[in-house]
Amino acid sequence: MIQYEPIAALATAPGIGAIAVIRVSGEGAISITNRLFRGKDLTQQPSHTAHFGTLRTASDTLIDEVLVTVFRAPKSFTKEDVVEISCHGSEFIIQQILRRLTDEGVRLARPGEFTQRAFLNGQFDLVQAEAVADLIAADSDASHRAALTQLRGGFSKQLNVLRQQLIDFVALVELELDFGEEDVEFAHREQLRQLMLDIRRALHPLIDSFSAGNVIKNGVATVIVGKPNAGKSTLLNALLNEEKAIVSDIPGTTRDVIEDELFIDGIRFRLIDTAGLRQATDQIEAIGVERTRQQMEKAALVVYLFDGAAILPDELQQAVDEISASGKPYLLVGNKSDLIDAQRQQQLNVVVNEAILWISAKNQRIDDLKLALSARVRTDAAVQTGSAVVTNARHYEHLTATDDAIARALAGLDAGTTPDWLAMDLRVALQHLGELTGTIITDDILDSIFSKFCIGK
Known part of the structure; x- marks a missing residue:
């Protein structure tokens, strides 16, 4: 455990509030704070204790009444001596305290430096460290659970155990190179094969979970498409429970993309209302229709909404064929169910030969659609069970690179490759596993990762 130079930063959100917390960490954090503090001698207080007093300027002018909490190394977040100063949330007070700390030799912290x-x-x-930022940014139940799973170890502990076993085998394989002329085998090939298969079995669910993890972290991009006057804007307003989009009987009212967010069962949906799909009547509407098609290409889920009272069977079939050809997951939603009877609904169901969700956006009868949206995402087992999910592109890249290297090593093993080639592929796998969890890391990579954190964390 190393005590680095003392650093300080505001740990709570900037802006005026009732309370602000300033965190100080590093060598001398307690004694430096004690020089500004009027109250108990902080240097004599045990760890995890809070003390009321005042902080003063160099000329002994009162800055604020504060509560100072002492955390002694190694029983702190950074494993250094840490002091947390709770003061009133005035920007002036915060700056006064930070200025006093810097006058005493404390450096202002860089983004993410405490976690680093x-x-x-x-x-x-490193995976757990990155989960700290994800936990702070979590804005849904699913993203919160995914970040907590990573913070508690997630998949990294399992991979570290497998990596250590692989290191032991690589050492034996490379030892064989020293006895190349004697044709000896220190690394039992079947045991090595089994270990590599075990590693791939651990990697594949994580690699496959990235698509679900991306949804959890960034939300489900859900595009509402359909012909003009199908009720897309009315549906968006009903889902959001506010007048977000202009609703009119005039076709082509929506000319541009309208976005907002909706949370259903702890999952964030990024709802996108689009211009109606039809032959545009003017240049502006044509741009809107083109943007609709662009949004469909980027969408994770398409909601095709149609007017159940007005659409012709052939029109509906043509629309379904077009969306199916795009390869995007979609929900087929019939609107204005209050204006049609069960026979008409059944007729259209038979035409497309698949389930249609019937709603009335105008009358707010949309509960079945909300359930269907949630079910589409929750079909992923990782989202349901809260098991380890990969939400970070850096993790995904290292996992896939590790799997590729292990696959090459297995192929080489089957082909009877020499120990030097086998060791080369295994070393690549070890490198990526090490960079994933931070066992092998450079200062540049660390700076890049933690620079994305907020200051004070």
Whole structure:
């Protein structure tokens, strides 16, 4: 455990509030704070204790009444000596305290520097450190659970165990190179094969979970498409329970893309209302229709909405064929169910030969659609069970690179490749596993990762 130079930053959100917390960490954090503090001698207080007093300027002018909490190394977030100063949330007070700390030799922290020190001091691995930022940014139940799973170890502990076993085998394979002329085999090939298969079995669910993880982290891009006057804007307003989009009987009212967010069962949906799909009557509407098609290409889920009272069977079949050809997951939604009878609904169901969700956007009868949207996402087992899910592109890249290297090593093993070629592929796998969890890492990569964190974390 290393105590680095003392750093300080505001740990709570910037802006005026009732309370603000300033965090100080590093060598001398307690004694430096004690020089500004009027109250108990902080240097004599045990860890995890809070003390009321005042902070003063160099000329002994009162800055604020504060509550100072002492955390002694290694029992702190950074495993260094840490002090947290709770003061009133005035921007002036915060700046006064930070100025006093810098006058005493404390440096202002860089983004993510507290978490970076926690990682460097072995508090957790790199995957867990990145989960701290994900936990702070979590804005849904699913993203919150995914971040917590990673923070508690997620998949990294399992991969570290497998990596260590692979290191032991690589050492034996490379030892064979020293006895190349004697034709000896230190690394039992069947045991090595079994270990590589075990690693791939651990990797594949994680690699496959990335698409679901991306949805959890960034939300489900859900595009509402259909002909003009199908009720797309009315549906968007009903889902959001507010007048977000202009509703009119005039076809082509929506000329541009309208976006907003909706949370259903803890999952974030990014709803996108689009211009009606038809032959445009003017240049502006044509741009809107083109943007609709672009949004469909980027969507994770398409909601095709049609007017159940007005659409012709051939029109509906043509629309379904077009959306099916795009390869995008979609929901087929019939609107204005209050204006048609069961026979008409059944007729259209038979035409497309698939389930149609019937709603009335105008009358707010949309509960079945909400259930269907949630069910589409929750069919992924990782989302349902809260098991480890990959939400970070960096993790995904290292996992796929590791799997590729292991696959090459297995193919080489089957082909009877020499130990030097086998060791080369295994070393690549070890490199990527090490960079994933932070066992092997460079300062540049660390700076890049933690620079994305908020200051004070």
